[in-house]
Amino acid sequence: AQKVTQAQTEISVVEKEDVTLDCVYETRDTTYYLFWYKQPPSGELVFLIRRNSFDEQNEISGRYSWNFQKSTSSFNFTITASQVVDSAVYFCALSGDNFNKFYFGSGTKLNVKP
Amino acid sequence: DGGITQSPKYLFRKEGQNVTLSCEQNLNHDAMYWYRQDPGQGLRLIYYSQIVNDFQKGDIAEGYSVSREKKESFPLTVTSAQKNPTAFYLCASSLQGAAFFGQGTRLTVV
Numbered sequence: 001a002q003k004v005t006q007a008q009t010e011i012s013v014v015e016k017e018d019v020t021l022d023c024v025y026e027t028r029d030t031t032y033y034l035f036w037y038k039q040p041p042s043g044e045l046v047f048l049i050r051r052n053s054f055d056e057q058n059e060i061s062g063r064y065s066w067n068f069q070k071s072t073s074s075f076n077f078t079i080t081a082s083q084v085v086d087s088a089v090y091f092c093a094l095s096g097d098n099f100n101k102f103y104f105g106s107g108t109k110l111n112v113k114p
Numbered sequence: 115d116g117g118i119t120q121s122p123k124y125l126f127r128k129e130g131q132n133v134t135l136s137c138e139q140n141l142n143h144d145a146m147y148w149y150r151q152d153p154g155q156g157l158r159l160i161y162y163s164q165i166v167n168d169f170q171k172g173d174i175a176e177g178y179s180v181s182r183e184k185k186e187s188f189p190l191t192v193t194s195a196q197k198n199p200t201a202f203y204l205c206a207s208s209l210q211g212a213a214f215f216g217q218g219t220r221l222t223v224v
Contacts, residue, residue, distance in 0.1 A: 009154075035212060043202060045157075045215040091156060093213075099145060100164065101172070102206075102213050106156040 002027050004094050006105035013082055014113050021077040021108045023092030031097040034075045039089040051075065082112045120205050120216035127223050135190045135219045137205035146188040147206040147213060150174060157204065163188055192221065199223050
C-alpha cells in the first residue's frame with residue numbers, strides 16, 4: 001500500500017529560524033517519485049520538487065533543501081532562514097512510476113512569525 | 115498563459131441539486147485528476163483520467179461523476195448522492211512527473 005505520513009500537524013517559528021518538515025512514506029514499488037508542494041492561503045498547490053527513488057542526492061534550491069533517505073523511507077524538507085512568506089501548508093506526496101495516482105500526506109502548517 | 119483553470123472559485127449549492135465544476139488545461143497534459151480537500155486534511159483522490167474517453171475511480175468516487183471528452187477538459191459533477199459535498203476541490207494535470215494544480219473551487223452546500 002502507498003502511504004505518506006506527515007506527523008507534524010503545525011509548526012510555529014520566528015523569522016530567520018531554520019525549520020525542517022518531516023515526511024515518511026510507505027511503498028512496495030521499486031520505482032517511485034516523491035514530491036513537495038506548498039499551499040498558500042490562496043489555496044493553489046505550488047509544485048516545489050520531484051525526486052525519483054534512484055536519486056538519493058540531496059538537493060538545495062536557495063533557502064530550500066531536501067534530504068532523501070531510502071534507508072528510513074524519509075524525504076524531509078528544510079527551510080533555512082525562514083521568512084513570513086514561507087507561511088503555508090506544505091504537503092509531501094508519493095507516486096508510482098506510472099503516475100496514475102499521487103498520494104498526499106495530511107500536510108504540515110508552517111507559521112512563520114515576524 | 116499555460117496553466118490549469120478551475121471555475122468558479124466559489125460555488126453555493128442547495129441540497130439535492132447536482133453541480134458541475136469546470137477544469138480546463140492548455141498544457142497538453144494527458145493525465146488529469148480531481149482531489150477533494152477538507153479542513154485540516156490532506157488531498158483525497160476522487161477520479162483520474164490518463165487519456166481522453168477514459169477515467170478511473172479514485173478513493174472517494176461515490177457521489178461524483180466525470181467525463182473526459184476532450185484532452186483539455188475534465189469536468190466534475192457533484193451529485194445529490196454525495197452526502198457531504200462541502201469541501202475545497204482541486205483539479206490537477208500531469209504529463210510525466212509532477213502534478214500541477216488549479217486554484218481550486220470551494221463548494222458550499224446551503
